Amino acid sequence: MKDSNEHLGVLALGYLWNHPLQQLNDLLGAREPDHIDPVLMSALRKLTVEERRALKRELTSIFAQDMTDFCSALDETAQNHDGIEIKRGDKSFGSHLPPWSDRMSYFDREGDPKPEYVR
DSSP states (O other): OOOHHHHHHHHHHIIIIIHHHHHHHHHHTTSSGGGSOHHHHHHHHHSOHHHHHHHHHHHHHHHHHHHHHHHHHHHHHHHHTSSOOOOOOSOOGGGGOSGGGSTTOSBOTTSOBOGGGOO
16 A cells, blocks of 8 residues: 555544444444443343344444545545645545445445455
8 A cells, every 4th residue: 555545545444434333333232241331231232133223324324424524525635735745646535435335344334244254
């Protein structure tokens, strides 16, 4: 990854897409119940499977919108040279959108792990 746009895009993808979704999946799956507030744990146990999916879908769409807005702002800034000076290569930051289609994304549009990453 010699292009600084590509490198920054992959970092953003990790921090704004892969990392939050992994934490969300861990939370909804109660993978570390000792680290979850007991009140929250009680509330999570009351949710049905469909309610958990709906919650994950909504939060996933928020993460995706944040990722889109962030990459679009970086593209616009780099194009206009208004603030930061970043090398412009063939790839724009927006090439990482939608995040679930990116080759570096571990999760699909629904926030579930892609089949190639399931152990």
